[in-house]
Each structure stands twice: as structure tokens, then as C-alpha cells.
Amino acid sequence: MHLHAPLDVAPFSRFAMSPPTLNHSSDLSTPSRSQSPSVDFASIRTLVRDLLPSSRSLQQLERFPARLHIIYLLHLRDGSHLVLKCPPSPRTRVLRCENFSLANESTALGIFTSMTSCPFSVPEVIRYESASTTIGTPYLLRTHVGGTPLRDLAGRLASTHRDTIDQSLGYFLRFQSSLTGPSFGPLVTVNSGRGARTWREAFMLLLESILRDAEDMLIALPYDMIRSGIQAKISALDQVSTPRLVALDAGRPENVIIDSRTNNINGLVGWGATIWGDPLLAAVFWFNDVENIREAFWQGLGRQNGVGQAAGEVERLQIYAVFRAAYAVVSQYYRPAQEELQELEGRRCLTRALSELQGA
Structure with missing residues (x-):
């Protein structure tokens, strides 16, 4: 691969x-x-x-x-x-x-x-x-290694080929998260000696950077609800004590490159947003999509029962879903694009994620 x-x-x-x-x-x-x-x-x-x-x-x-x-x-x-x-x-x-x-x-x-x-x-x-x-x-x-994004091939792949791809993705994320760093935060921040001591601190810096970007553009968001909702369950982040390598966009269909001749993974893209943190922050674990993850992925990941079994995992996934949805809305204001999650859908995801976070 x-x-x-x-x-x-x-x-x-x-x-x-x-x-x-x-x-x-x-x-x-x-x-x-x-x-x-x-x-x-x-x-x-x-x-x-x-x-x-x-x-x-x-x-x-x-x-x-x-x-x-x-x-x-x-x-x-x-x-x-x-x-x-x-x-x-x-x-x-x-x-x-x-x-x-x-x-x-x-x-x-x-x-x-x-x-x-x-x-x-x-x-x-x-x-x-x-x-x-x-x-x-x-x-x-x-x-350079070329290929076709999974997003463009997903509807044409046989079930067996898709299982092979998903199992490979699971194995990749399993290997990736086995790599550990000295502190939490973006790779360049940690390399410069400015990493955070706790995952709670590093994540809140990521969240606040997105909310400050939104404030700079005067974007209408439920800022108080986002901050208070996450603060209510922030202790779940303390379950993450080891900084692990996480490519935040790993697993997204547009970032999985397929060899169209073999229907195997030829490459994974999306390395600019890579951090030392919690593997559950990867896009493939977006809380609202976890139930749609195929069994082959869990096999590759080595987790037959999926996620949500260990202490704090459900709460962390809920927190990360809010972060991802807020990011989707804000990024549309900075660089609108038809092929990306549109603002309206992003706001729906944010409303749903906040509802899940608050236990409604």
C-alpha cells in the first residue's frame, strides 16, 4: 500500500x-x-x-x-x-x-x-x-502515486472488494495509532516543544481555533451551547493519556486512493491535519456514522465489538462529532465548494451532534 x-x-x-x-x-x-x-x-x-x-x-x-x-x-x-x-x-x-x-x-x-x-x-x-x-x-x-478516489468508485465496487478495502483501512488506522509521541497536539507544535501535556488541553486548543475562525467571519453559531456542552463532558477526554498518531481526515472516501485495475488501496491522502492525540478523532469515527462502518473495517482495526465499550468512548465520540460539524460549517464560509459538505447539512449535523452530546 x-x-x-x-x-x-x-x-x-x-x-x-x-x-x-x-x-x-x-x-x-x-x-x-x-x-x-x-x-x-x-x-x-x-x-x-x-x-x-x-x-x-x-x-x-x-x-x-x-x-x-x-x-x-x-x-x-x-x-x-x-x-x-x-x-x-x-x-x-x-x-x-x-x-x-x-x-x-x-x-x-x-x-x-x-x-x-x-x-x-x-x-x-x-x-x-x-x-x-x-x-x-x-x-x-x-x-507521486496515482489512483482514483474511493468516492468515485464506491458505487461500482463488488462487496468482496469493498471488504478488502475496509479491512485494509482498519489495519492502517490500527498501525497508525500504535505510534506514540512525547506530547499532544499538531506534529509541528510538538516538534517545536510546545505540545500540550494533556489531551484535554490540546483538543480545546483545536476547538477554540475553529470557533475563533468562525468569530472572525461573524458566522452565526451556537457558541455558548458548543462550549458548555463540551465542558459538561470534558472529563471523558482525560481517559486519553497516551499521544497517538492521528491523521484527522483518514478514511474519508475522497482521501482513499484506489488502483482501479486491482480495486485495492493504492494510497491514502490527507496528511496536512495530522496530530498526536486520540485515534477516535479520525473522520471515519464521526459519531453519527459509526453505526454504518462495515464489519471488515472493525476486523482490520482489531476491534470486533466496534467502539463505545471502553470508558468515555461514547462521550468522546459525541464531543468529536460537535467539533467535526462546526469545522464543516466554518470551512464552507472560508472556501465554499460544491463537492464538500454544504453549510446547511453541516448545520444539521451540528444540531444533531449537540443533541446527542446533551443526551436529548
Whole structure:
């Protein structure tokens, strides 16, 4: 299985080696996306030349329409590909938790590639620059593994293939959560020595960052109800005493990449929001969807009885459902997108999650 960073988008432009500079005109962007700055093609070619042998020189550059980062697929002369990810345009609204997503992604992939016992193949991070002078912005350059998102194949997969995929997902999350860290919080925060001592503290920082983003945009949310409801059951978070590796978006259908020839998992995407925390915060455990998780997933995870049996698990899932629903609503205000959970549905999920949290 290959694990790689987000590339769950379709290409919309390709450029041969001849143009020295790439300028993307407005007709290549949807109205909801901020226009990216011009990209210096020669600088990217120089970057690849300095890092790789001449046999892997840059042949073509392909732009991907992503919601957040500026992403390019680099076609090399030897037939292989690299991915170049740059920060969003300065005009793109960014949530607080997204400020260090490139560094988080690089750190997460580095954890796996440094392990001699890792059961999965992971893409190599060629270089991560936090203050690059080569292309003018921070960037992440890594190898690429392609495929089709599970979201686009789910309705066409045979039951046996879907069971294999779900069991693999369960096993991946089981392995991922076996990795432990020194403290709680986003990877880059912990690496800098600023991690939280308790999961309660780290989670509340995550929650408050989303609520502050909402307040900045004057979004109408039941702030008092969210805070008081979570505070009423906050002691359940104290059951989490060991910081475990958690990719918050792991398991979402758009982040599971399938090899359409074999119908097996070819990669998992969504590494920018990776933390040391509680594995139950992963998107696959969203409280309102737990009952729909297939048995094969639980088998891969090694939990035949699902979740909710251990102390505080139900309360934690209820708390996390509120967090996820609030995030869904707020992110729609920052970057509306038709393919994502819409605001109205997000608000319905938030109302339902708050009701569950309050025991109604």
C-alpha cells in the first residue's frame, strides 16, 4: 500500500518545457478560488535539476485545482512524477489549523519513511522548505502515486472488494495509532516543544481555533451551547493519556486512493491535519456514522465489538462529532465548494451532534 499526500484532484492544464514562465489566466479558476500568482517555470526546472540526476529532468508541468494549496504534478523525462505543493495564494482565506499543513504533511511522511518496520510503502519527501529562496515560497516536493478516489468508485465496487478495502483501512488506522509521541497536539507544535501535556488541553486548543475562525467571519453559531456542552463532558477526554498518531481526515472516501485495475488501496491522502492525540478523532469515527462502518473495517482495526465499550468512548465520540460539524460549517464560509459538505447539512449535523452530546 502506498500512502501519499493530497492529490485527489483532476488536472486542468499542462505545459511543455518551452514556456519560461507560467501565467494562469482567470478562465482556469472557478469563481470560488483565489487566483494563484504566476509560477516561474525556470525556477522549478532548476529545483529539479539540483536535486535529481539529469535523467530525471523536468519535461512537463501540470497544474491541479485544489481547494487550498497550489499543487503541480511534475512530469520527468524518465516517465516518473513528482508533486510540488506550495502555500495558498495570499488572497486565500486560511483557517488557523491550516497554517502549518505543509510542515505537518512533511513531518508525518517523514515519520513513516524513517521506520524500518513500517508495513506500508510511503512516498519519499524530496525536500521541504519552510522559507524557500528557489521558488519564492515555502513548498513540499515529494514523489507521486496515482489512483482514483474511493468516492468515485464506491458505487461500482463488488462487496468482496469493498471488504478488502475496509479491512485494509482498519489495519492502517490500527498501525497508525500504535505510534506514540512525547506530547499532544499538531506534529509541528510538538516538534517545536510546545505540545500540550494533556489531551484535554490540546483538543480545546483545536476547538477554540475553529470557533475563533468562525468569530472572525461573524458566522452565526451556537457558541455558548458548543462550549458548555463540551465542558459538561470534558472529563471523558482525560481517559486519553497516551499521544497517538492521528491523521484527522483518514478514511474519508475522497482521501482513499484506489488502483482501479486491482480495486485495492493504492494510497491514502490527507496528511496536512495530522496530530498526536486520540485515534477516535479520525473522520471515519464521526459519531453519527459509526453505526454504518462495515464489519471488515472493525476486523482490520482489531476491534470486533466496534467502539463505545471502553470508558468515555461514547462521550468522546459525541464531543468529536460537535467539533467535526462546526469545522464543516466554518470551512464552507472560508472556501465554499460544491463537492464538500454544504453549510446547511453541516448545520444539521451540528444540531444533531449537540443533541446527542446533551443526551436529548
